[in-house]
Amino acid sequence: MLTYEDIQNDLIVTINDNVLNELERVSLESYPNETGGFLVGKYLSNTQALVECLVHPTGKKCGPCSFERSTKGMKDIWDNLYDSGLIYLGEWHTHPNGSCNYSNTDLEAMRSIVSSEYVHIAHPLLLIASPNKYKIQNINVYYCDSNQLVKLICKNGTCRA
Numbered sequence: 001m002l003t004y005e006d007i008q009n010d011l012i013v014t015i016n017d018n019v020l021n022e023l024e025r026v027s028l029e030s031y032p033n034e035t036g037g038f039l040v041g042k043y044l045s046n047t048q049a050l051v052e053c054l055v056h057p058t059g060k061k062c063g064p065c066s067f068e069r070s071t072k073g074m075k076d077i078w079d080n081l082y083d084s085g086l087i088y089l090g091e092w093h094t095h096p097n098g099s100c101n102y103s104n105t106d107l108e109a110m111r112s113i114v115s116s117e118y119v120h121i122a123h124p125l126l127l128i129a130s131p132n133k134y135k136i137q138n139i140n141v142y143y144c145d146s147n148q149l150v151k152l153i154c155k156n157g158t159c160r161a
């Protein structure tokens with residue numbers, strides 16, 4: 001389990017072990033290409049988000065330095081998740097052998113997500129993982145606030161489960 005925190009805005013994001021394992025599996029499968037998808041879970045309170053599972057996009061285009069996902073035909077998936085108490089929390093993708101910092105493209109993508117009609121949360125998350133051939137080396141988590149990405153601080157040492 002990993003916990004990320006932003007003290008100033010009092011946001012705590014917890015990521016379950018099954019999510020981290022799935023994230024690593026999908027990341028290594030796609031290596032050396034990027035991959036990604038959706039973070040799904042719930043808000044336990046106004047300031048506490050729990051990432052409980054990954055949802056895979058209905059379509060994706062993955063290159064060594066690019067990742068695009070489709071949300072086409074996902075309405076039923078979101079509706080079913082909602083019925084079981086789970087909501088969209090944000091996005092994730094990999095930067096194989098790269099840094100976990102977000103790119104300008106990533107920032108623009110998050111800005112357009114905030115303004116899109118299917119996102120009903122104020123501060124969607126962005127998780128970036130950097131895998132090598134064998135494992136995920138590091139994970140950064142950001143949240144969107146006032147059209148900026150704010151980095152959360154990992155509270156569990158090395159940031160690896």
Ligand SMILES: [Zn+2]
Binds near residue numbers: 094
């Ligand atoms: Zn990126």
